[in-house]
Amino acid sequence: MAESMSSFGDSAEKTGGLTRRQFLGRAWWVAAGAVGLETIGGLVASLWPRIEEGSFGSKLKIATVEEAMAMPVGTVTYFPEQRFYLSRVESGFLALYRKCTHVGCVVPWQPEDPSEDDLAANGRFNCPCHGGIFDRYGVVHSGPPPRPLDIFPVTVENGELVVDTGTIIQRSGFEESQATEV
Ligand code: FES
Missing domain, CATH: 1.20.5 (Single alpha-helices involved in coiled-coils or other helix-helix interfaces)
Incomplete structure (x- = not known):
């Protein structure tokens, strides 16, 4: 037991x-x-940054070549979700980051304000925070910003304009080579 x-x-x-x-x-x-x-x-x-395809921080298809070519020289087109402006200048397309190079405010495009460049009579970027003014090349004309608006690389892939919003390029001025010819 x-x-x-x-x-x-x-x-x-x-x-x-x-x-x-x-x-x-x-x-x-x-x-x-x-x-x-x-x-x-x-x-x-x-x-870990989660970058979804098609969102800011990734490569974005923004227009077909035909659509891009329909934008006249001097046109500035806003892509708010993608946080940049597509500016067409004589030498091609610039993707201008909307973030002011002073302390980072969002810089709005003012199509009715007097232009600061020779491409058109009207249109410039006015930073609302401290009065920085940029032309359609992103070049500073007045105010405290220390350098032009940053740009993203623009390429043409399979008949479409692609902007790489994961690569921010700083510059000290405008050069024709910065614009992508289509
Ligand atoms: S943040 Fe744009 S001028 Fe200061």
Whole structure:
């Protein structure tokens, strides 16, 4: 009888060769490890920039070559979701980042204001924060911005204009080579 009780006690207390206490202890560590991994995974995922195709920070198809060529020289077209202006100048297309190079305010295009360049009579960028003024090349004409508006590379791929909003190019002035010919 004593032997049979002892055997009953062992089967109740042992799990897979471990005592109940050992088993519960290991199970706790496995559960804690799983929670820890999940937390670390979530943290890493939240820190890693998630760039969806077609959103700011990726390469964006913005127009067909035909659509782009229909924009007259001097035209400035706003792509608000993509955070840039497409400016057509004599030598091609510039994708101007809308972020002011002073302290980063969004710079609106003012189509009715007097122009600061020779391409058209009207249109310029007026920064609302400290009065910075840029022309349609993105070049500074007055105010505190230390350099022209930054640009994104523009390429032609399979008959479409593609702007790489993941690559910001700083510049000290305008050069024709900055514009993409189509
Ligand atoms: S942020 Fe544009 S002029 Fe200051």
